[in-house]
Amino acid sequence: MLDRRRTLRTPEELAAAGLIPPERVAPLVPVASRYSIAVTPAIADLIDAGDANDPIALQFVPSEAELDAGPHERADPIGDDRHSPVPGIVHRYCDRALLKLTHVCPVYCRFCFRREMVGPGEDQMLSPAALEAALSYIAAHDEIWEVILTGGDPFMLSPRRLAQVTSRLCAMAHVKILRWHTRMPIAEPERITDELVRAIRGAKTTYVSVHVNHPRELSPAARSAAARMADAGIPLLSQSVLLKGVNDDVETLEALMRALVEARIQPYYLHHMDLAPGTAHLRTTIAEGQALMRALRARASGLCQPHYVLDIPGGYAKALLAPCDAEREGHSWRVRDAEGTAHDYPIP
Ligand code: SF4
Numbered sequence: 001m002l003d004r005r006r007t008l009r010t011p012e013e014l015a016a017a018g019l020i021p022p023e024r025v026a027p028l029v030p031v032a033s034r035y036s037i038a039v040t041p042a043i044a045d046l047i048d049a050g051d052a053n054d055p056i057a058l059q060f061v062p063s064e065a066e067l068d069a070g071p072h073e074r075a076d077p078i079g080d081d082r083h084s085p086v087p088g089i090v091h092r093y094c095d096r097a098l099l100k101l102t103h104v105c106p107v108y109c110r111f112c113f114r115r116e117m118v119g120p121g122e123d124q125m126l127s128p129a130a131l132e133a134a135l136s137y138i139a140a141h142d143e144i145w146e147v148i149l150t151g152g153d154p155f156m157l158s159p160r161r162l163a164q165v166t167s168r169l170c171a172m173a174h175v176k177i178l179r180w181h182t183r184m185p186i187a188e189p190e191r192i193t194d195e196l197v198r199a200i201r202g203a204k205t206t207y208v209s210v211h212v213n214h215p216r217e218l219s220p221a222a223r224s225a226a227a228r229m230a231d232a233g234i235p236l237l238s239q240s241v242l243l244k245g246v247n248d249d250v251e252t253l254e255a256l257m258r259a260l261v262e263a264r265i266q267p268y269y270l271h272h273m274d275l276a277p278g279t280a281h282l283r284t285t286i287a288e289g290q291a292l293m294r295a296l297r298a299r300a301s302g303l304c305q306p307h308y309v310l311d312i313p314g315g316y317a318k319a320l321l322a323p324c325d326a327e328r329e330g331h332s333w334r335v336r337d338a339e340g341t342a343h344d345y346p347i348p
Contacts, residue, residue, distance in 0.1 A: 010037065011062070036119030036120060068280070077276050082314075086137050099165075101165065111282045115276050146175070149165070185222050189222045192228055192229065206234050209237040218260070227263075240256065242308075267305065270306040271309060272308065272321055289308055308322045
């Protein structure tokens with residue numbers, strides 16, 4: 001059996017590590033040539049290979065279903081391209097912009113909304129000239145209050161390069177907030193070193209948003225990685241994706257949100273899945289998501305309530321999908337409690 005101390009990148013390596021049976025190698029070869037695979041040792045250790053429906057495997061081990069792209073699915077589901085004035089920048093909202101530093105990630109999630117763009121290749125990192133142009137764009141746009149550093153996964157950069165980017169952004173007076181989006185604390189927690197934490201903690205307020213979808217992903221090592229950032233004074237947020245078979249039951253969702261809060265990661269977004277190609281087998285309906293949000297609200301503290309959101313296909317920003325609790329009825333409002341019972345709130 002292949003040792004699991006290095007990242008697995010091919011169906012053959014997944015089979016040798018015991019994560020798929022040998023007969024699945026041949027059907028997965030065309031999937032692997034279409035979409036990148038990476039399963040880090042930390043993720044491989046979380047997978048129960050004896051469970052055909054393991055929620056960690058569903059997220060990282062490829063499936064033949066990925067070759068079935070539906071007619072409504074699209075290569076750029078949230079319309080990054082139409083809001084990209086220069087390579088590496090997505091400026092969709094007035095007060096904030098994305099800075100995509102790299103196309104590579106420690107792991108490749110099977111449902112990724114940027115799956116047509118991420119993966120190893122020639123232009124893994126933004127070139128020095130492209131980075132310079134992207135930073136110049138941010139410097140020239142005074143309305144950009146927040147820069148969201150993303151990718152790929154920006155923590156693939158060395159601490160030295162992260163520190164350079166941090167210091168350039170911190171020198172821009174109008175940029176007040178830096179927010180890093182990463183899966184690294186889950187996928188390769190040992191890379192969240194004190195050196196990396198120092199590199200991202202500049203003179204501006206810094207947030208880190210951690211992508212986590214199942215409570216098992218918060219391993220002791222992942223919790224320690226989160227603690228290193230939280231202890232350094234960096235507020236942590238979560239991003240999760242609602243995924244069929246992974247977290248689409250209220251018990252799992254509740255356990256995930258409680259585990260995040262306990263790890264000092266504030267639940268922030270629960271994303272309804274985007275229309276990325278070949279991901280229908282992992283997508284729930286919006287009605288199912290809304291029912292889950294109602295059930296979660298009835299069971300768990302307000303600290304455990306993320307915003308349930310959808311990036312409107314085509315690049316029209318985010319929509320809030322949580323059901324509204326208030327409806328106007330004549331001269332009062334009908335307001336629903338967590339159990340769904342309606343109460344009156346008079347209009348003076
Ligand atoms: S880590 Fe993020 S960008 Fe990378 S594959 Fe997963 S969802 Fe996509």
